[in-house]
Amino acid sequence: MKIWKSSTDFPAFRMKNKELIIILGPTCVGKTDYAISKAMECGSPVVSCDSRQIFREMKIGTAAPSPEQLAAVRHYFIFSNSVLDDYTAGRYEVEAMALLEKLFLTHDVVVMAGGSGLYIDALCKGLDDFPPADMELRDSLMNRLKTEGLDSLRFDLRKIDRESYDTIDIANPQRVVRALEVTLQTGKKFSEWKSSPDKKRFFKITKVGLNRNRAVLYDRINLRTEMMIGQGLVEEAESLLQYRDRPALRTVGYREIFRYLDGEISLEEAVSLIKRNTRHYAKRQLTYWARDREIVWKNL
Numbered sequence: 001m002k003i004w005k006s007s008t009d010f011p012a013f014r015m016k017n018k019e020l021i022i023i024l025g026p027t028c029v030g031k032t033d034y035a036i037s038k039a040m041e042c043g044s045p046v047v048s049c050d051s052r053q054i055f056r057e058m059k060i061g062t063a064a065p066s067p068e069q070l071a072a073v074r075h076y077f078i079f080s081n082s083v084l085d086d087y088t089a090g091r092y093e094v095e096a097m098a099l100l101e102k103l104f105l106t107h108d109v110v111v112m113a114g115g116s117g118l119y120i121d122a123l124c125k126g127l128d129d130f131p132p133a134d135m136e137l138r139d140s141l142m143n144r145l146k147t148e149g150l151d152s153l154r155f156d157l158r159k160i161d162r163e164s165y166d167t168i169d170i171a172n173p174q175r176v177v178r179a180l181e182v183t184l185q186t187g188k189k190f191s192e193w194k195s196s197p198d199k200k201r202f203f204k205i206t207k208v209g210l211n212r213n214r215a216v217l218y219d220r221i222n223l224r225t226e227m228m229i230g231q232g233l234v235e236e237a238e239s240l241l242q243y244r245d246r247p248a249l250r251t252v253g254y255r256e257i258f259r260y261l262d263g264e265i266s267l268e269e270a271v272s273l274i275k276r277n278t279r280h281y282a283k284r285q286l287t288y289w290a291r292d293r294e295i296v297w298k299n300l
Contacts, residue, residue, distance in 0.1 A: 018104045018203040022049070023113040024120060024289065025210035026282035028220045030300055032065050034210060035113030036072050042109040045074035047099065049092070049114030049123060052251055055083045057243075060228050060236045061253040083240065083248045093122040104203060117169075117288045124207075126199030137185055141177045153180060160184075163191035169284055171277075174247045209295040211286070221278045225253075229271060233257060252277045 021042070023035040039046045048054065052062040056079035064078060076099055081087050096119075103110050114120065121127075145153060153176050158165040164179045168190075179190040186193075212220070237257035243249055244258050253274050260270040289295055 017108050019109045020100065020201075020203050020205050021109060021111050022120060022124075022205065022207045023111065023210065024049075024115060024117075024207060024295070026217065026285045027115055027278060028063070028224050028282065029210045029212055029217060030220075031113045031115065031210055032069055034300075035111055036065075036069055039073045039111040042107075042111060044107055044109050044111045045076060045103065047096065047103075047110060047112040048075060048077040049096070049112055049116055049119040050077075051087075051089070051092075051114075051116040051119050052248060053078055053114075054081050054087060055079070055085075055248050056081065057083050057240055058236070058248065058254075060231050060233045061251075061257075063224060063228065083243050083246050087248070089116075089118045089122040090127050092119050093127055096123050100203065115285055117285065118175075120207075124198075124201070124205055138177065138181050141180055145173055145177060150176065153177065156180060157183075161189040161191055164189065167191070167288075169288070171280065171284065173250050205294070207292070207295040209289060209297040210300055211297055212300050217282060218279055221282065222275050225271060225275050225278065228253065229267075234260070234267070237261065252281055 021038060023031050023038065025031050035046050038044075050062070052058055053064045054077050055062070058064070059079070065075060070078065077092075077096070100110060112120075112123070141153065150171075150173050153173075154165070154170050157170070157176055157180050161179060161183050164183075168175045168179055170176055182188075182190045182193060211217075233253065234257055237254050238261055240249060240254065241258065241261065244254070249255075249258075256265075256270040256273045256277065259265050259273075260267050265273070
């Protein structure tokens with residue numbers, strides 16, 4: 001299917017009054033329920049832009065929509081791929097644009113929901129054409145990650161590309177490794193690759209950011225963590241132990257439970273760390289979106 005890259009390229013009769021409403025916000029704020037309500041109001045499906053809920057093996061730890069929520073409206077990019085897939089924001093851009101091209105044939109409004117800033121940016125603005133991965137360099141960086149830890153790679157990134165260090169999610173090993181890999185491979189800073197003009201989209205984009213009082217949000221995070229444990233997060237993580245080095249599983253919730261399963265910490269300590277690290281993740285999400293003046297914020 002052809003992907004139309006600009007409003008002049010896309011047939012005019014398809015362009016009228018097409019709008020993508022993106023529901024974004026920090027983890028646990030209530031995006032799923034809000035998006036479903038908006039989708040039912042608009043007669044739209046929900047297109048997910050969550051970089052973890054896309055993986056079918058990670059139902060509990062990603063707080064994916066429940067069977068009842070999935071039955072309420074049609075969802076896309078939920079449980080559509082395996083953790084064994086090398087899924088990237090670039091691939092999401094291509095596949096989501098192709099899906100929207102199809103959906104806008106029969107819908108004037110489409111609702112999107114998720115908390116993955118890079119995926120949202122990929123869809124709204126497009127990604128630069130980064131060079132293919134240098135697997136030898138990547139393997140070297142991944143070995144350093146295992147032997148020296150993430151702090152060592154962060155230190156190098158801070159020295160050679162301070163802008164990337166200040167803007168990417170430096171708690172995410174995959175992001176840090178990729179920024180270092182591109183910079184070392186090309187001699188051009190990772191941050192400089194992202195300076196090209198935004199791609200034009202054939203539809204209007206409306207961004208609605210959800211937020212809550214900080215204490216309320218943290219209470220919701222704590223409650224959801226306890227619920228995930230009760231739903232079987234430990235058993236789910238145990239079933240994924242053999243895939244623990246896959247990028248999808250280097251994420252809050254699974255990392256801590258893997259440490260518990262390794263005997264490094266108690267379950268109580270793992271749960272406490274999940275709550276703390278999820279709070280930190282929520283703060284990073286809000287910091288990431290603070291730079292985007294297109295977002296209309298709504299306090300719940």
